[in-house]
Amino acid sequence: MNSIRTWGRRLRPLLGLGLALLLLAVGMVWGRSPAGADWQRVRAVCIESDDWGLCGFVPDSAALAVLDRDVLAPGRLPEIYWHSTLEDSATVAALCGVLAGHRGRDGLSALMQPNYIMASLAADTTGGDSLHWRRQALPAVPPGYERPGLWAAVRAGQRAGVWHPELHGRFHYDPHRRRERTVAPPVVAAARAQVLPFPGSERAWELGPWRDPDTLAAELDASLADFAAAFGRPPRAVIGPDYVWDDLHESLWLSRDLRVIQGQRQQRKASWRGLSGRVRKVLHRSWMRWVHRDRVYLDRNCIFEPVQQNDPRAITAGAREDILAAWRGTQPAVVEAHRINFAHLDPRVPALGRRELDSLLAAVSSHDPLYLVDEELAGLQRRGTSWTVRGEQVVVRNLTRSRRLVVVPPRALATVARLGGATEVPAERSLVLALGPGETRVLGPAALIEP
Numbered sequence: 001m002n003s004i005r006t007w008g009r010r011l012r013p014l015l016g017l018g019l020a021l022l023l024l025a026v027g028m029v030w031g032r033s034p035a036g037a038d039w040q041r042v043r044a045v046c047i048e049s050d051d052w053g054l055c056g057f058v059p060d061s062a063a064l065a066v067l068d069r070d071v072l073a074p075g076r077l078p079e080i081y082w083h084s085t086l087e088d089s090a091t092v093a094a095l096c097g098v099l100a101g102h103r104g105r106d107g108l109s110a111l112m113q114p115n116y117i118m119a120s121l122a123a124d125t126t127g128g129d130s131l132h133w134r135r136q137a138l139p140a141v142p143p144g145y146e147r148p149g150l151w152a153a154v155r156a157g158q159r160a161g162v163w164h165p166e167l168h169g170r171f172h173y174d175p176h177r178r179r180e181r182t183v184a185p186p187v188v189a190a191a192r193a194q195v196l197p198f199p200g201s202e203r204a205w206e207l208g209p210w211r212d213p214d215t216l217a218a219e220l221d222a223s224l225a226d227f228a229a230a231f232g233r234p235p236r237a238v239i240g241p242d243y244v245w246d247d248l249h250e251s252l253w254l255s256r257d258l259r260v261i262q263g264q265r266q267q268r269k270a271s272w273r274g275l276s277g278r279v280r281k282v283l284h285r286s287w288m289r290w291v292h293r294d295r296v297y298l299d300r301n302c303i304f305e306p307v308q309q310n311d312p313r314a315i316t317a318g319a320r321e322d323i324l325a326a327w328r329g330t331q332p333a334v335v336e337a338h339r340i341n342f343a344h345l346d347p348r349v350p351a352l353g354r355r356e357l358d359s360l361l362a363a364v365s366s367h368d369p370l371y372l373v374d375e376e377l378a379g380l381q382r383r384g385t386s387w388t389v390r391g392e393q394v395v396v397r398n399l400t401r402s403r404r405l406v407v408v409p410p411r412a413l414a415t416v417a418r419l420g421g422a423t424e425v426p427a428e429r430s431l432v433l434a435l436g437p438g439e440t441r442v443l444g445p446a447a448l449i450e451p
Contacts, residue, residue: 036384037399043369044332045110045323046377048262048300050239051339052114052165054172055122056196057084059144061345063193071186072197080308080340080349086141087343089149091350092157095342098354099162102361105368106440108395109161110361113373114339115168115239115262118223118230120145121175123182123191131188133179137226142194151230158231161391164373167227167235167258169206170219172242177204205244217252224256233389233415236260237298237374243268254295260378263336265299296378300336301326306356307341307349316356320363332377333369385435389415394443398435406433408443416445 037044057077058064067082095112102110122142124132136142139151157163171178173196181199182191191198198204207216228234238253239262250261302322306312323333341353372380376397379386384400387408394412398404408431435441 036382037380038330039332040327040330042332042380042399043327043367044372044377044380045104045335045364045369046298046332046372046374047110047112047304047335047337048115048166048239048298048374049112049337049339049342050115050168050241051117051172052087052168053116053118053138054168054196054339055086055117055120055141055145055194056172057081058196058345059085059142059194063144063190063195064345066186066189066193067195068186068190071184072190072195072199073201076202077197078308080344083345083349084340085343085345086145086147087150087339088147089153091343092150092153092163094350094354095357096153096157096160096162098358098361100160101358102365102371104371106370108371108390108442110371111162111164111373111390112337113164113166113237115166116227116230117168117170117172117241118226119170121171121178122194123188125192131182131191133175135175137222138230144194154231159391161393164388164390165227165231165235166237166239166262166374167223168239169241170223171206173201173206174204174208174211177201206241207245207249209246213248213252216249220252220256233411237262237378239263240267250295259295260298260374261295262298262334262374263300264297265301296381298334298374298377299331300334301331302333302335304335304337304357304360305341307344307353312352312356313359316360316363319360323364323369324367327367332372332380334377387412392416392445394431396433396435396441396443398437398439401437403434403436406435407431408433 058067064083069077069082099110099112104110116138119135119137120142122134122136124134125143141147154163154165158165177200178198181201181204182188184199187198224234235258237260238258240249243263243266245267253259253261302319304315304319306315309315319335323335326333337353337357340349341357342350344350372386373388373390376386376388376395380397380399383404385396385398385404385406387394387396387406389412394408394416396406396408398406410429413429413431431443433441
């Protein structure tokens, strides 16, 4: 009898592990719904890039003199980020040039989806004991971050159809914690030099669970208004800063018609630790996808961060293999590439990032990919059809094997009219198009504005 009990105690952990693995496998299958498009045949590539518009980590080389890393963020930040800075016009123009040099099988250029931080918290530059803060929304920036011609370059990239902004967040950090923890003299000096890191900044998450929902709702509304003013249209997709968000924030996004959510696979929660945490994360991810059919989750399955590693070419080769593996797995290839690869105080860093991006795009060009953005992936996943505003055009797709009707809403027509410099915005009307199997149609302002 005792031996039976002993064996029972020994088998219990194995049975628990087996049950967890079974639930894990079921969750992985359960959480994937049938796609409206055949991704293996479509061979889609979407390049998502975070942190654009973020006024940090430092404004210029002069600010490096007041850096005290042991005080600001001891051992927490990769070396390369200590020279990270806001992009300038040359950065954006050069990157757009690389993208424009590669075309998909539909004849359209490759494009990037930069996810923008829409505001900053600027410290005053005066002396004295007290420190005052000023909130600024793009295109306004703190002293030292002025970038002449930046917004002209952004708009040029938009008009060319290679720069497709989406929303990242308001500040990328909790502004209250930044004010609260900027008290020691070295931290105050860094803040006055507009250096972004502060003690605990690596965990001062913008969407931390401690933040008041009403405050977050007000910040989101302000970001949506600022985004529309800056880019001529509302955002259609969102990614939580630091990959930290929860169900409350998703509900908030949905209430503002943000239904495409990036990076769920990388989503972070403080309580998800160890093996049990990984199992909980997968099950939660699958449950959310199964239950909440009112939103689309897009996972980043290709990592392209060449400047953060010692062997950039190996990273590029790995990204190419990730893209091919995504297609083989009947998934779109969603590429993660942070701004740090393309904007930096050391000009050699963005030059390296552009070189490797050019190499990656050249490597996949022989496979005749389609370069898409989030809202296209979402529409194709759900219905097999999509539309998006790309520059001064609307791109409409039917990637199913049958004839379909695609409805282009009034907001798309109005956006194209504004970007095209029209003096009149078309009336509130939708455009209904009948597309054949596998057909892509590109419509310019003339075709959209005329009755």
